[in-house]
Amino acid sequence: MDWVVTARKIRICDGWCNAVTPTHYFSRMLVLRIVMGLGLAYAVLVLLAWRFQEHLAFPAPRAVVPDPQRLGVTNGERVEILSGDGTRLVGWYLRAVEGGEGRWKAVKGGDASTALHRPSPPSPALLWFYGNGETVAAIGPIVRVFQPPGTAVLVVDYPGYGGSSGRATEPALYAAAEAAYAALAARPEVDPHRIYVYGRSLGSAVATWTAAHHDVAGLILESPFTSAAAMAHYHYRLFPRLILRLSLDNLSTIMRVRCPILVFHGDADRLVPTSMGQAVAAAAGGPVEVVLIHGAGHNETYDIGGRAYRDKVWEFVARR
DSSP states (O other): OOOOOOOOOOOOOSSOOSSOOOHHHHHHHHHHHHHHHHHHHHHHHHHHHHHHHHHHHOOOOBOOOOOGGGGTOTTEEEEEEEOTTSOEEEEEEEOOOSSSTHHHHHHHTTOHHHHTOOOSSOEEEEEEEOOTTOOHHHHHHHHHHHOOTTOEEEEEOOTTSBTOOSOOOHHHHHHHHHHHHHHHHTOTTEEEEEEEEEEETHHHHHHHHHHHHSOOSEEEEESOOSOHHHHHHHHOTTSOGGGOOOOOOHHHHGGGOOSOEEEEEETTOSSSOHHHHHHHHHHOSSOEEEEEETTOOTTOHHHHHHHHHHHHHHHHHHTO
């Protein structure tokens, strides 16, 4: 008699079996790994953007603030101001002198008594806030050329910039602006009711904040942006807005400014689009004039605007 034993079939593959894993399984696994890798990389980028956004907005180049006297700026002095939190701010103060560009010729020609004549009564003054990649050492020659006749000028390095101590943050910039304004208004040769504020690019946010908190005679903005959020959306749309800690909200702040406003903007600006400057001007609470510098990119306004730019600044200060 033959015995038949039945049992569950056990299949042992030695080498390749006919029942191989389907190819689409490996495809799904590959896609999943790629998606997970991209997700992880994006998460790291978002974390880095959140952590280092202030370094991007405030690169804080360092440079020694030179003594203007040694550079032949006879009406200038190197100044130090303490911010409210004890931060030491270093910059230039240029006393008011009569005449325009020719005053430098007068100094070189030896007629220092005329060039350094201090007007009486006290003179108007211009408080200057530069862009995020600049310093007093770099911007000094431009400040000299743009100094309006009969008007004093003060420009200081932001915290962490140039020769100033501290660290560049949005609150620190506003605190520095407050200290600089107070120091300028306290000078006996300056009329505190005729202080004008100038701000370029990043400096537009600092200047607008100052004008919103003080009764200034006029506000001059060059290449102003609407807000940090709008700039982040314009340049970094990949990142969610919720990670942004900076405000720098010119659009909201300028609504509280009632003084006359002069806005310059290059019509070829790809860093801060012209539409942002026009939006800031449209939101202004006081009278505003917009001057477009044709063919100028973000860092070409001084060169392309040239004498016409400078004369417009002088006219704005002189007529008030």
